[in-house]
Amino acid sequence: MSSRSMRAALLTSMLLVASTVRAQPTAQPPARDYLVLVASESVDRVALVRFGPAGARVEREKYVGWSKMEVAGPHGVAITPTATEYFVTIAHGTPFGKLVKYDAATDTQLGSVMLGNFPATAQVSPDGALVFVVNFNLHGDMETSDVSVVAAKEMVEIARIRTCTMPHGSRLSSDGTKHYSACMMDETLAEIDASTLSVSRHFFLTQGKEMGMSGAPPERGASDHAAHGGAASDMSGHGMEPPKVGDISCSPTWAQPSRDGTRVWVACNKSSDLVEIDTKSWTLVRRIPAGPGVYNLATTHNGTRIIATNKRDASVSVFDATTAKELARIPTTRKVVHGIAVSDDDRYAFISVEGVGSEPGTVDVIDLNTLKKVASVDVGQQAGGIDFLRSEPVKR
Numbered sequence: 001m002s003s004r005s006m007r008a009a010l011l012t013s014m015l016l017v018a019s020t021v022r023a024q025p026t027a028q029p030p031a032r033d034y035l036v037l038v039a040s041e042s043v044d045r046v047a048l049v050r051f052g053p054a055g056a057r058v059e060r061e062k063y064v065g066w067s068k069m070e071v072a073g074p075h076g077v078a079i080t081p082t083a084t085e086y087f088v089t090i091a092h093g094t095p096f097g098k099l100v101k102y103d104a105a106t107d108t109q110l111g112s113v114m115l116g117n118f119p120a121t122a123q124v125s126p127d128g129a130l131v132f133v134v135n136f137n138l139h140g141d142m143e144t145s146d147v148s149v150v151a152a153k154e155m156v157e158i159a160r161i162r163t164c165t166m167p168h169g170s171r172l173s174s175d176g177t178k179h180y181s182a183c184m185m186d187e188t189l190a191e192i193d194a195s196t197l198s199v200s201r202h203f204f205l206t207q208g209k210e211m212g213m214s215g216a217p218p219e220r221g222a223s224d225h226a227a228h229g230g231a232a233s234d235m236s237g238h239g240m241e242p243p244k245v246g247d248i249s250c251s252p253t254w255a256q257p258s259r260d261g262t263r264v265w266v267a268c269n270k271s272s273d274l275v276e277i278d279t280k281s282w283t284l285v286r287r288i289p290a291g292p293g294v295y296n297l298a299t300t301h302n303g304t305r306i307i308a309t310n311k312r313d314a315s316v317s318v319f320d321a322t323t324a325k326e327l328a329r330i331p332t333t334r335k336v337v338h339g340i341a342v343s344d345d346d347r348y349a350f351i352s353v354e355g356v357g358s359e360p361g362t363v364d365v366i367d368l369n370t371l372k373k374v375a376s377v378d379v380g381q382q383a384g385g386i387d388f389l390r391s392e393p394v395k396r
Contacts, residue, residue, distance in 0.1 A: 027370045029053045035389040036341050036350045037086055039064075039074040040361050040380025046074060046088060046102075047379045049363050051348070052394050056365055056377035062107040064088050064100065073097075076385040078122040078131060080152065083390045085110060087131055087152075089119040091138070099133055099150055104389065111155035115148040121169055121385075125194070126176040128152060132192075134167040134181050135160075142166075144219040147181060149197055159197040163190040164217050169254030169296060173261050178279075180264050182252035188217045189255055189266050189277070201282055205250040205266060205275050212282030242292070242312065243270045250275065254296045258321065259303030267294045267308065274308070276324070288324045291317045298340035298349070305368065307349050309337040316340075316351055316364075318371055328371035333362045341388040348374075352383040 033052035040047065044065030047058050065072035073091035080086065083104055090098045097119040100112040116135030124131050131152050137145040145167055149159040164183030167190065172179050179192040183202075193200040199216035243249070251270035258264065263285065266275040274288040274297075293312030299305065299321065306319040314335045318327045336354035343350070346368060353362040361383025365375040 027367055027372065027374055030347070031394075032391045033394050034343050034348060034350075034391045035059070036363065037077050037079065037387055037389055038339075038350075038352050038361070038363055038379055038383050039077050039088060039385040040383050041073050041075055041091070041354075042071065042382035043380035044072045044074060045380045046077065046086075046107075047363075048389070049350070049377055049379065050395065051350070051365050051375055051377075056363065056375040058377060058379060060107070061380070062102065064090065064102075074385065075118075075120045075136075076122040076133070077387045078124050079104065079387045079389055080124050081126060081128045085152075086387070086389070087122055087124065089115075089122050089133055089385070091118045091120065091136075097135075099131060099148070099155070101152070101155055113150055113155045113157055115150075115157060116146055116160065119148065121171075121181075123170065123172050124152060125172060126174065130158075130194075132170060132172060132179050134163075134170045136166055136168055138166070142185060142220075147179070147192060161192055161197060161199060162216070162219070163192070163199055164188055164202075165220060169252070169256075169267065171254075171256055173257045174259050175261060178257070178261075180255035180257060182255045182266055183217065184251055184253060184269075186217055186220065187250050187252070189252065189264070189275075190217060203266075203275075203277055203282065205252055205268060207248045207250070207271060207273075207287065210275065210284040212277070212284075253294075256297035256299060256306070259299055259301065265297055265306060267297050269293055269295055269311065272310075272312075274306075274319075274324075286324065288319070290319075290326075291315055291329060295337065296339050298342050300342055300346040300368065301344070302346055305346075307340050307342065307366075307368075309340060309351060311337055313337075314353075316349070316366060318349075318366075318368065330366055330371060330373055332364050332373070333376045334359055338384045339386040341386045342368075343388055344391055350386060350388065352379075352386040354382045354384060 076089040101110040117137040120136035131150040165185035167181040170181035189203040202217040250268035253269040254267040276285040291310030295311040339352040349366040351364040360378040
C-alpha cells in the first residue's frame with residue numbers, strides 16, 4: 001500500500017471513530033426531581049429518595065415495624081395511581097403478615113389488613129380500587145399458597161386465590177384485566193382473571209417442556225415437592241448460588257406483561273433467561289438469554305425496553321423489547337440486586353440493591369438514554385421493594 005493510500009485509510013478510520021463518538025448520547029442532568037419509595041427489610045424502614053440536578057439523597061424515612069426487638073420485614077411497596085397513598089407488605093407477623101396503607105405526603109398510617117404467610121410483591125390496580133399481593137410463604141411448608149386481593153379504600157381482603165407454591169414477582173396487565181405471578185417452586189406462570197378473581201390459565205416454564213394450559217396449576221403438597229427434587233426442593237436460584245450441572249429448571253421469580261398486553265415475560269432466575277409468552281395463543285415465543293440470576297423485571301411506559309436485575313451478577317440489563325437484544329449490562333454499586341422502578345418519563349430506572357452482611361442497601365439510578373449509572377444513594381440494609389412516586393419541579 002502506498003503512503004498516500006495509507007494516509008487516506010487512516011483519515012477514513014479517524015473520521016469513522018469521530019462519527020461514532022459524536023453518535024454516543026451524552027448524559028444530561030435531570031431537569032426535574034424524581035421521587036421513589038424503597039423498603040429496607042432488615043431495618044423496617046421505607047425511605048423516600050429524591051433524585052434531581054443535585055444528585056440523589058434520602059428525603060425522609062418511615063419506620064414501619066412494631067417492635068425494636070423484632071424485625072417486621074417490609075418487602076413490597078406499591079403506590080396508588082394518584083400517588084396519594086402507598087402500601088407496604090409486612091412479611092413477618094403473628095400468625096401472618098399484613099398489608100399497611102400510608103398517606104404519601106405525611107407517612108401517616110391509614111389502615112392495615114392481615115393477609116397470608118409472608119406477603120411479598122404487591123401492585124395497585126390501574127383504577128386504584130384493588131391491591132394484589134402474593135403470599136410467598138417463605139417460612140411455611142412447601143405447599144400451594146395464594147394471592148390476596150384487597151379493597152384499597154376499605155382495606156378489606158375480598159379474595160384469597162389459591163395459585164401455586166411460592167408465588168412471587170406479580171404484575172397486572174396495563175388495563176388491569178389480568179394478573180400474572182411466577183410460581184417459583186412449581187416452574188409455572190399463573191394468570192388470574194381480575195373480573196372473576198380466579199386462575200384462568202397457567203404456563204409450564206422448564207426449558208424443552210414449555211406448555212400453556214387452561215385453569216389453575218395442579219396443587220402440590222410438601223411431600224410432592226420433596227419427591228420430585230430439582231426446582232421443587234431447593235431455592236438456590238432464588239439466592240446467590242448458581243444451579244447444579246445439568247439442572248435446566250427455570251425457578252421463576254418475576255412476571256412482567258408487555259404494555260400492549262400481547263406478551264408476558266418471565267424471569268427464570270435459575271436458568272438465567274427470559275421466557276416470552278404470547279398471551280393470545282398462550283404459547284412460547286422465545287427464550288431470551290439474560291444475566292446470571294435474572295431476578296426482577298420492568299418495562300418502560302412506551303413499551304420499547306425491558307429492564308432486568310441480575311441477582312448473581314451485581315448488574316442491570318436493558319433489552320430491546322422487540323428484538324430481545326441486550327443493549328447494555330450495567331454494573332451496580334453493590335451485590336444482591338433486587339427491584340426496579342421506572343420514572344414516569346422513561347428517562348431513569350431506579351434499582352434497589354440489598355447489599356451483603358452489614359453493608360447498607362443502595363438505590364442506583366440508571367440513565368435509560370445513555371445506559372449508564374448516574375447516581376447512587378445508601379438506604380437501610382436489605383433494600384428490596386421499590387416503586388416510583390412522582391416527578392416534580394426541582395426542589396430548591
